[in-house]
Amino acid sequence: MMGSLTIAGLGPGAEALITPEVSAALAEATDVFGYGPYVARVAPRAGLTLHPSDNRQEVQRAFDAMRLAAEGRHVVVVSSGDPGIFAMASAVFEALEGSPQWQALPIRVLPGVTAMLAAAARAGAPLGHDFCAINLSDNLKPWETIEKRLRLAAEADFAIALYNPRSVSRPDDLERAFEILTQAGCGARIVIFAQAVTTADERIISLPLSEATPDMADMRTLVIVGNSQTRRVGRWIYAPRRAS
Numbered sequence: 455m456m457g458s459l460t461i462a463g464l465g466p467g468a469e470a471l472i473t474p475e476v477s478a479a480l481a482e483a484t485d486v487f488g489y490g491p492y493v494a495r496v497a498p499r500a501g502l503t504l505h506p507s508d509n510r511q512e513v514q515r516a517f518d519a520m521r522l523a524a525e526g527r528h529v530v531v532v533s534s535g536d537p538g539i540f541a542m543a544s545a546v547f548e549a550l551e552g553s554p555q556w557q558a559l560p561i562r563v564l565p566g567v568t569a570m571l572a573a574a575a576r577a578g579a580p581l582g583h584d585f586c587a588i589n590l591s592d593n594l595k596p597w598e599t600i601e602k603r604l605r606l607a608a609e610a611d612f613a614i615a616l617y618n619p620r621s622v623s624r625p626d627d628l629e630r631a632f633e634i635l636t637q638a639g640c641g642a643r644i645v646i647f648a649q650a651v652t653t654a655d656e657r658i659i660s661l662p663l664s665e666a667t668p669d670m671a672d673m674r675t676l677v678i679v680g681n682s683q684t685r686r687v688g689r690w691i692y693a694p695r696r697a698s
């Protein structure tokens with residue numbers, strides 16, 4: 455019997471933001487793979503085997519998932535947010551590149567609500583004009599590349615969503631990122647710190663970059679740096695649709 459491999463996004467945290475398509479895939483799954491805290495969001499039931507694993511085990515996890523799918527199981531690999539944004543979908547395709555025997559497997563990628571969109575909606579509409587997303591983690595790319603992208607994003611006047619702004623192993627990176635943006639003339643721009651969005655621990659703070667400090671972010675925070683036109687209206691923050 456032919457198995458299947460589904461790579462699904464669980465959204466930012468709230469149950470209501472899991473799409474019906476993802477819920478249906480989980481209801482039909484025989485096996486769920488993913489980083490421990492994400493697998494913990496899937497309700498256990500008879501007939502379902504949960505396979506939690508450590509962070510940074512992405513490619514091994516993808517191999518294990520494909521192997522079981524090839525044996526006829528219905529496997530779902532879960533990510534938080536969207537599986538295509540700094541998450542498992544790319545890891546699965548990386549594993550598939552080196553595994554031609556599995557390239558005929560039925561594979562589906564099911565989108566989810568990424569942290570950036572959930573955070574933006576809480577603040578108002580800070581992504582209403584052109585924007586970019588940068589992963590501040592330098593696990594998989596040199597820090598020089600991150601610096602260059604920050605400088606050019608500032609120069610291009612994009613709103614900038616920063617994923618993975620902080621971690622225990624890289625406590626100073628966000629401070630360096632803010633320095634680069636300040637040097638690029640962004641000191642007056644509005645910065646939004648959106649922590650644990652759509653969970654019970656949600657906290658949203660916004661202030662000018664010149665007053666922002668790195669300790670306002672943790673591993674569950676998405677940072678949005680507004681563009682030069684981003685402004686407040688009442689308690690909301692938005693980017694006007696027009697730019698000069």
Ligand code: SAH
Pocket residue numbers: 466467533534535536537538539540541567568569570573616617618619620648649650651652653672673674675676677
């Ligand atoms: N695939 C995920 C992103 C994984 S990278 C997605 O699409 O959302 C992990 C980073 O996502 C975290 O460091 C944080 O910056 C952000 N993030 C994930 N969930 C979040 C949440 N509920 N609130 C705020 N940021 C979140």
